[in-house]
Structures are given as C-alpha cells and as structure tokens.
Amino acid sequence: MAGPGNEHDRDARAEERFEQLFRRHHRAVAAYARRRAPGDTSDDVVASTFLVAWRRLDEVPADSLPWLLAVARNVNATQQRGSRRRGALRLRLEHADTGAPTSAAEEPAGRVAAALGRLPANDREAITLIAWDGLRPAEAATVLGQSPAAFRVRLHRAKRRLRCELDRAGQADPRPQHPSVAKEIAP
Numbered sequence: 205m206a207g208p209g210n211e212h213d214r215d216a217r218a219e220e221r222f223e224q225l226f227r228r229h230h231r232a233v234a235a236y237a238r239r240r241a242p243g244d245t246s247d248d249v250v251a252s253t254f255l256v257a258w259r260r261l262d263e264v265p266a267d268s269l270p271w272l273l274a275v276a277r278n279v280n281a282t283q284q285r286g287s288r289r290r291g292a293l294r295l296r297l298e299h300a301d302t303g304a305p306t307s308a309a310e311e312p313a314g315r316v317a318a319a320l321g322r323l324p325a326n327d328r329e330a331i332t333l334i335a336w337d338g339l340r341p342a343e344a345a346t347v348l349g350q351s352p353a354a355f356r357v358r359l360h361r362a363k364r365r366l367r368c369e370l371d372r373a374g375q376a377d378p379r380p381q382h383p384s385v386a387k388e389i390a391p
Contacts, residue, residue: 222258225268230254233272236337241280242287252279270339270346277329277347319369327362334359 230250237249253276257264265271320328333344345355 218261222254222261225257225261225264225272226254229269229272232269232337233276236273236276237280239332239336240277241283245280245283245287249276249280249283267343267346270343273333273337273339273347274349315370315373319366319373322369323362323365326358327365330355330359330362331366 233253234246234250237246237253240246241249253272256275256279257268257272320331323331329348330344333339333347334341337344339347341356341359342352344359345352348355350358
C-alpha cells in the first residue's frame, strides 16, 4: 500500500536522479546540440532533450549519455524538418533567391569542414559522433540505433568517403590538421 510518504520519497528520488543526470551530461548534450543545431535552436534542443529525459526517467539506462544524445538527435531532426518546411514556404511566398553558398575551403580546418559538408548526413553523423563527441563506436551505435558491428562498417565507409572528398578538394595530406579529428580518420 502506497501512502503519501512513499509517493513523496519516490518523487524526491526521481528529482535527485534527474538532477544528477542533468549535472553529469548537460555539457555534453549542449555541445552536441551546438554542433548540429542552428545557433538559435540549440538551447531548445537541449531543453527538449532533458524534458524527454524527465518524462521517461524510468527508461533512461545506466549508461545515459548515448541515450540522451539519441534523444537530442531525434529532437534536432524534428526541429530541422519543421524549419525546412517553414523555410520552403517562406521562399515560395517571397520568391527570394537562395544566393551562393560561402566557401570554407580557405584553411585546413575549413577544408575538412567543407569536405564533411559534402558527405551524406549519415556519414557526417558517424564521423562526428566519434571525432567531436568523443564517443566509442558502441556508444555511437546506441545513439544511432544500430548494432556496434553495423556502426563500425558505417564509420569505416564514412572515413573512406571523407578521405576521397579531401583528395578531390586537392588537400595534399587528406587527414585533417586538427589532432582530435586526425586520430579518428587516420588509416
């Protein structure tokens, strides 16, 4: 029989668990969102991610960071789909020109960013989860809802495509200059 005291204790434990989850992973989730969401929506992605975590607190696994990043990925994808629909509507309504994209290929980091930008979204995601977010392949596989073996194959192919893009862009050394990315992309 659950009395009012037991319910209060359960609520207090849930609040404490959520606060620990938030303190432990807020920075990583915010960094993930800043790199993937447009600047004005990254805070919304983080807030929505932790709202989902609060609502589904009993479903959050012990290794919670990959789960939180998967939620952030889904929230960001949903927000970007909505943003694209609104943008397409706005363009149709305004009959505006899209303009030429700016080139980031002036410096080594810009060439890597430009090469990443030319990759399919799935390849970009596989590489950046490892190189930027510092996840292990098994954790990145959890974020993407794949088996670790399938993710490793995906990552290998994504690295190969990135090397090809860098070669095509004429970079003498196809490996990026930034050490955290270079170690992840090295053959």
